[in-house]
Amino acid sequence: MTLRNDIEITPELVANHGLKPDEYQKILDLIGREPTFTELGIFSAMWNEHCSYKSSKKWLRTLPTSGPRVIQGPGENAGVVDIGDGQAIVFKMESHNHPSFIEPYQGAATGVGGILRDVFTMGARPVAVMNALRFGEPENEKTKHLVSGVVAGVGGYGNSFGVPTVGGEVQFDRRYNGNILVNAFAAGLADTDKIFYSKAEGVGLPVVYLGAKTGRDGVGGATMASAEFGDDIEEKRPTVQVGDPFTEKRLLEACLELMATGAVIAIQDMGAAGLTCSAVEMGAKGDLGIELDLDKVPVREERMTAYEMMLSESQERMLMVLHPEKEAEARAVFEKWELDFATVGKTTDDLRFRVLFQGEEVANLPIKELGDEAPEYDRPWIEPAKPEPLGEVPQMDVADAVLGLLNSANHSSRRWVYEQYDTLIQGNSLQTPGGDAGVIRIDGHPTKALAFSSDVNPRYCEADPLEGGKQAVAECWRNIISTGAEPLAATDNLNFGNPERPEIMGQIVMAIKGIGEACRALDFPIVSGNVSLYNETNGRGILPTPTIAGVGLIEDRTKTARNAFAAEGQPILLVGAPAVWGSHMGQSAYLRDIFGRHEGAAPAVDLEHEKKTGHFVLSLIRQGVATAVHDLSDGGLALGLAEMAIRGGIGATVNQLNEIDPIPTFFGEDQGRYLVTVNLDPQGEEMLALWKRAGELGLFAPWIGSTGGNTLKLGDARAISIEQLRDAYEGWFPGFMGSTIS
Amino acid sequence: MKSAVVVFPGLNRERDMVTALEKIGGTPPAVVWHKDTDLPDVDLIVIPGGFSYGDYLRAGAIAARSPMMDIIRDRAEKGVKVLGVCNGFQILTEAGLLPGVLMRNASLKFVCREVKLKIANADTAFTGRYSDGQVIRCPVAHHDGNYFAETDTLKSIEDNGQVVFRYAEGSNPNGSLNDIAGITNAKGNVLGMMPHPENLIEPEHGGEDGRALFAGLLN
Amino acid sequence: MKARVIVTLKNGVLDPQGKAIEGSLASLGFAGVDSVRQGKVFDVELSTADAVSAKKELESICEKLLANTVIENYAVEIIG
């Protein structure tokens, strides 16, 4: 039986493929004829937002992507950064937002699976993962179910695959009610001379399919990821993919074994729009054509059409170009791991992408143009409106406010989440979730370690995307510094609404500008990333959420810091503080999470100040002077102190400034500040030298109080016992989730 | 003292285990692939943690029925020591080398955290370097660690001193009967335990409480 | 009143568990098995004695909790 490839191409069918009339015209002009049904599918996959970055490309180009340590920037499966001693860290972050909303467990699980594949495709063994999650408000009837499913899915995949989760984020906001965000990050280690790329080389070489069989999973998935949700969301359901971490683990081991044989010329994982994207990318990058014979593709369902095979998003699959003389050796490796191995095509010299199926040529397209000629838009944008100016800041008892924040959805402990993740596997975890950044030692290296953090404050981004973009980078950088690591490079995951609306496009443009400025100023290049647009339901977009995940290097892991008070009687310094310690209340956690107010400007980020402060803190850690370090972010000084006290099990007494409103002092969210405890005598010579050095840099590092006892006393407020702080902090999440089952 | 680590597809803590055996015993263990038809002559066989065969069907079930387990059963009968940690414990129960079963955690959630373990029997080939009643720190990381055995079985393993580790007061992470965290067979040469002593053997792990188990076995 | 609910994967949805079982059966020497798909069964006891309302209640329970209707089908059978 021949399966139909001659379905009539109607304007409606074109529209259902997410292609606009002018885009379709472009296809007609490019190939000089009407496309076949399979070809239409291929174009829709290649030209949708998800694969082509057609709305964001123009702006992504402005990001700094190179640096002395960058081996590979954006454009490959993951970024590659030199960490010395012949080793590199390979990492990327990617979203799986829409699938996770539809089926939280499988959506999140396959998100983790996809990002792990991106990393080991390049020859790196995954050593750390993070997950940045954003859910609707806790009161929303779907939220609990989504939290429970997503967290179980993230854990279910990563735990079984065998990689430690070292950090992440969880936030709640009603603006994610209809569009949750699941951003997964993975990092792996490789030798710098054994990195594998997707660029095919050599004509007439076998194109080999590896891994799991192809089913109808997610057919139309990449198109779905770029479509706005409407009320017809139910209809999109059958495209859910199911993950199989057991197969992925075997695929990892088989790929690394295969790479070691020298058989691999080029490799590309099959992610969104599977076979189509991977084959086109390998050919186009290598200036080669590709011919695929779909009759050779291992399938697990009957009567699959060419269209379905080309668009299937079945997981745990790879495409490779191999040295023909090593094919037998390669096959043996895959047989050992009981994975499918099939030669499904060859490289050609005609720059065509040809697909054969049941004796028929179902597609014949110019391979370079499929990628290079994808539409690119300079979408109109306007500067986003400024938020309402800050009204009068309400007063509240400082102790009550601290306890309220600690017991709130957005500032309570995430233990309920991260205890479902294996944080210890591989035996290299030095700092597990709960710290400012996750830290793992480099296996086999006597002194080195790596730090990871993921950050963004979407409320700041909405109030001011430029400052918000800068702040996301700065906070990530700061979190890495706080452990004693030198920040090396970052990856971004830009989650926004519909870019066809100028105010959303304005958020995208300004956020990228802010990210670029901050990355430039902080020598923190972006080496990989992902864009997720159309996160809207019925015309209402999510909060602009450009997640930044960064990696830092610790040369000597005996010189690190944690965000837990380490000893009694140590002076606490507020490094990088303004004269009044804290002042900025616009968009603060205090206003938002206690009073439900979202007004005022986002805090401004002074990048020069960030850099100086960060390097100063790093020097204190490296000199062994700093005994605990915590960057300040939302919730300000009060929340920072409370977290250090809870984590260390040691209290503190902190002063307040005379004649100054304690609310901004304790809850202001001024940027570029760190809490540092030191093992110095506050009256001694060394402390004076420290302050002198700070002064020379133009930094203020006031001694604001000392650790000790089992209460936290903030200025004139009543002392709160650590037990009470801890109960508030640890209580919210389990209380909210109860005994839900997913 | 020679040891071997047996690897089934889907296991993922074998490197942690190999590292622990090598760091504490001084020599690296033999690493044996499940399809290998012979197992070197060793004094200790270790089945590490992970998700053999994805833990599909039941945790440890598919690995337990492999030919490699027949070889291990045979060695165990000859008195060779066998240690199963986490998935290894599940495999040993599924294979019938240890009594009882490990069911889904009572919370139905994967749990990774540090717990306190009480040494319930220090007079075994595995726990000689600990003392009876001693409480040690140890991490757990599992989805199916909820120990269950029928009343008679439970009574007999309790009476025989086969319960070796218990979750100390208030720290049972999974609902196990009698807070059971680790047991031996009647002969005492096969030990299965859910916690991961191999992840707490160096100062950089934040503690070394797991070390004595390996030190006792390997020296 | 007793009832049995059976939840199975929809056609075409990948079943890694079933696949692993197939592999294991093959290596255990059971040659005659072509495919295995794994699902769940729930044996439920209800306080009502009315089969019609019991069935309705169980269907609503399936939708809400027992089945993931994105990828699973369910069937309710009243046993008596």
Next chain:
Amino acid sequence: MKARVIVTLKNGVLDPQGKAIEGSLASLGFAGVDSVRQGKVFDVELSTADAVSAKKELESICEKLLANTVIENYAVEIIG
């Protein structure tokens, strides 16, 4: 030939999944459910056309793999 195998927990064996579902149902407001026990179902396709031998083969498969007979019972049903 198609067959369905049902594996259930023996009486007296603790069922964490069933218990959790009971709890969840109560909090979802389904008051009429007295107890839930969770088991597994396997839909199997066999190459033989002989129902008697198929049943025998499946029973042996259950003993060997599909059921952990320490805690589980099984039932085999030939569907045709």
